[in-house]
Amino acid sequence: MVFVSLPVMRRSLFLIIGLCPLPLAAFAGDPGLNGRWRLEAAQSSKLDGWTGVDLVIAADGPKVVLRYDMSWRQTKVSAVNRVDTWHPVSISNFFRIDQRHMAVYAQSGQPARVQAEWIDGGRTLRVEAEVTVEVSQGNQVMRLYDEFRLLEGGGELELIELHSTRNRPLVYFFARVADASPTTP
C-alpha cells in the first residue's frame, strides 16, 4: 500500500481537474450578461423607495463587478459589489436592493462574506452573502441568495433574490440598455 501525502494528492487532483475537458462555463460567465440593464418595474416585485435601478455587469474571468445605479427623486446612489467565482470574498459595503419602507439598514462597518459561482453553463451568476443589517433590536445577519439569470434571447435579465428572513422571493426583471448610457432613469 502506498501512502501519498496530502499536498501531493491535492496537486495531483488539481492536475487531473486541469486536464479534464470541463466546460468553459465553470470558469466564466456568458459574455451576454455583460452590460447595462434597466429595471422593468411593471414586471418586477414592487420596489419601495427606489424609482430607478440600473444594473451594470462586467465579468472578467472569475472576477465579476456588479454595479447598481439607483435613483429615487433627488437621491442618486451608485454602489459596487466585486465578487469572485473562485474564492469567497469579504465586502465591506455590500449593496442589496432594499425595500426602503422597512426599517432595515445596511451596516457598512460589518463586512459581508460573499460567495459567487457561474452555473447553468455560465448563463446564471449565483451570489450568496451573509449581510449584517441594523434593525430595531440591533444588528442581525441576513443571508441572501441571488441568481442573475440571462433569459432566452439575451435581451432580458432576471434577478431572483431570497432572504433567510423573508418567506417570499423578490423577482426583478431588467432589460438590456442598448446604448449603455451611464444615466439612470
Added chain:
Amino acid sequence: MKALLTAIFVALLPAAGLRAAPAAPVRAACVMHFDGDWRVAGGLPEKAMLIGLQGLANRGAPRFYIVQAPSYQWEITGPLCDFYRSAYGVAFTEVASADQALSLFGRYVRGYVVWDRNAPTSLNVAFTIAGLEDALVVDDELIPLAERHGLRRIEDLRGRYTGKTDAQITSDARDRYWARCNHDSIILMGGQSGPIRVPGMADWGVQGRMFFENLSADPGHPDELALERRFMADLNPNGTIFGWHPYGKDTEEEHTTLLSTYGLKMEGLQSLPNLSFNSQFTFTPGFRFTNNHTIARDAHPVAGRKAYLSFIQSDGVGLGVWTKPGRGRIPLAWGAIMSWVKYSPAALEYFHESATPKDYFIGGLSGPAYMYPNHIPAARFGPLMHEARDLMAVLDERIFEIMDNSAADGNVGNADLTKETVDRYYREFPDVIGFVNGYGPARTRDLRDGRPMISYDYYVDPGRPREEVAADLDELIALNPIRPYFCLVHVRETNDVNSLIEAIGSLHGPVEVVPLDRFMRLAAGAKTYVTRYQHPDDPKHFTAFDATPKKAP
C-alpha cells in the same frame, strides 16, 4: 327672483357670528357645491373668484361654505356640512351660480382686481390685493360679471408681470403691499403648478389680509429663496405659514426645514377649504374631548412572547382613510391636526363624534403645527411646545408624534432626531406616555422614565401589493428575533383599511395588533429595542440650509 330672496335672507344673517348650539334656533348660511375642474383654462378663474368672495363674505360672520367635489383632496367638506346642520343647527341655502353668489355677497366687496392668465403668479398678487382692498378676484372674462354687479376696477394686473419671473413678481408685490399685510401669517400658495391650480385656502388668506406667494425654498433658486427668507424673517414670532410648498419648484422637506429654522409653523395644505367659515365656530356647548384611552397612564402590562403591531395614520385626519370603509375594524391612531382647535373646531368635533371605539387621537406633528424639530431654534422650542401641550390637553391626547424629514428624501432616508432634540422633547412633554417618530421608517428610539420614543419600523405604501406588505411585516418580525418585538406601522392616508386587515391576517407566528397607548405601555415594560439617535455619520439627503436664520436686510 330666487337670487333676490336669497340675498334678503343672507342679509339677515347675524353679524356677530354663529356660536351655535344643537338646541339653538336654526342659523342661516349659504353653501355652494363645486365641481372638480381646477384648470387655469377651465374652472379655476370662477372658483378663484368665489373663494376670494367667500373670504370677504365670511368676515365677521360665517356666511358662505363650499362643498368640494367627491374627488377633492379634503373629503370632509360634505360630511362637515351635514355636521354643521345637525350639531350646530345651521340651515344652508344652496347657491347655484357665481352670479347668485355675487348677488348675495356683493355688498362685502368694494371693487375688483384683474389677474392675468398669461402670468398665473399674478393670481397670488390679486388675492393679496383682494384682502387689502376688499376686491373681487377676476380674470378678463369675468370682468363683465363683476361690472354687472356694480363693481368698479381697483387694480388691473394684466401686462404688469408679462415675462417676469416668480421672484420678480413677488418682489414687486412685496414692495407694493407687504407693509399693509398681516405679519402673523402668510399664505404659501404652492401645490400644483402648470395647467392646474387649487387655491382652496385663499378664502382664509383674503379674510385675514395675508400676503400670497409661491416662492421656492430650493437653494437652486437663490432669488426666490432669498426673498422667502425675507418674508420669514419679517413674520412676527410664533408666525404661521399657511398653505403648502410649490410642487414644481421645491420639496416639502426643503420648505419645512427652512420655516423651522425661523421657528415658524406650517399649516397645510394650500387646498384646505373653508377656514374662513370654520374658524368662526367654537365647540358645541358642553362638548369635551374624551379620547379612547385603553389603558391607564400608570398601568404596567406584561408583554407576551409575540410581536406587537400598532398602526398610525398621520397625514391629517381629514384626508383619505377616515371616510373610507374599514375604519373601526382595527385599532388605528390618528394624527389629529391640533391647531384646528383654533381654526376648525367643528371639524375636530365631527371627527370625535364619528370616531369608533378603535380610533385614537394623538398630538403632533412635531409641535403645535408641522415643523422639523432638529432645526427649531432653541429659544423657540419651549414656547412652541407649550402651545402644543395646551392643544393636546384640550384634545385629551397622551401620545405625541414627531417628524423631521430635513435630511430625508420624501418618505425615505434619514428621518431621525438628534439626541439634543430628543432631550428637548422629554423635557417639554412630561405628561405624555410616549413619543412616535418618523413618517417613513426611522431609527430613533429611547426609553426614559417609563416613556418610550419609538420610530416607525414600516410604512405602508398604498400601492404595495398586500401580499408583499405581509411579507415585509413577516420579515421585520424575523429580523427582530427577541420577543416581544414592537413594530410601529405608518399607514399612508390613501390606504384601504380592509385590505390591510387581510395582510395582517396572513402574518405568521404570534402577532397582536394593539391600540397605540397600550403599545406604548407594553414597550415601556420590555425594552427590546435599541436606544439610538441621529448619528453625524448617518447619510443625509439635504444639508443646504445653515441653521442660523438670516434677518431681512
